[in-house]
Amino acid sequence: MSSDTAAQRKPMRAATQKSGSGPIGVVGPVLAVLLIALGVLLLRDALVAAGAFAGSQWLPAAAAGLKGFAPTWWLIPAGIVVALVGLWLVVTALRPRSRRTLALSSRTGVFLHTRDVARLASGAAHDVDGVLDVSSTATRRKVSVTAQATAQPGVREAITTAVTERLASLQAPPRVSVTIRTPDRTREEN
Structure with missing residues (x-):
């Protein structure tokens, strides 16, 4: 490569500022573990339904247990708490990432x-x-x-x-x- 071609190249673009992990950094792995546990439960029930394992399915039994469940007063505060936690998760996920540089x-x-x-x-x-x-x-x-x-x-x-x-x-x-x-x-x- 000649010195003329080296002089014609543009300089490299400056690096961007590194940012830290977002505030959702702790909640994300916890939700991932819960999602994996749900997947394992669903896989187990699917294998039992396919006849690969002996036993009864857990999800239909849990749904049957909720069949006679009637609305009560404590479901309203519990629903509000769940909605607030969900809103907090969304706001936390959308907050800007920390910059420590x-x-x-x-x-x-x-x-x-x-x-x-x-x-x-x-x-x-x-x-x-x-x-x-x-x-x-x-x-x-x-x-x-x-x-x-x-x-x-x-x-x-x-x-x-x-x-x-x-x-x-x-x-x-x-x-x-x-x-x-x-x-x-x-x-x-x-």
Whole structure:
């Protein structure tokens, strides 16, 4: 391949932002297991009806047990609860998926997960003089840094500056919040 053909190709399209699983993530597998159990029950009854197994079918027996069932007062609240659960499942399934990544300032579509942003913040804060230990948490909008540091003046500002500079390459840098704990247990918050 010549250098002319390589120069004529268009650059790759930027990657799209990764999204997490939807809020239905727990309910979906539970409903899948219930559906599989129903399928096994139907298969068993079909095999009994075909003569592959000896015994009686369970579904006709259950339907016969409901034959003399008359409406009672508790069916109305039970129906309302079932309808509300169904409505909740539909709303939950249609909610947007969670996003836990932040875009870097680049044309290539590079993203960092929030836990990686927290690690970057911890690393930047740990490099500041006087910092003994650091822990950080991050969301898409805020980074919280908790540092155990000596009682030097200006250590909070130094940590805030270091973390802000380290996260400056993000397209929309999150707000930085710094909490300082000194060995004598005093606490200063930003």
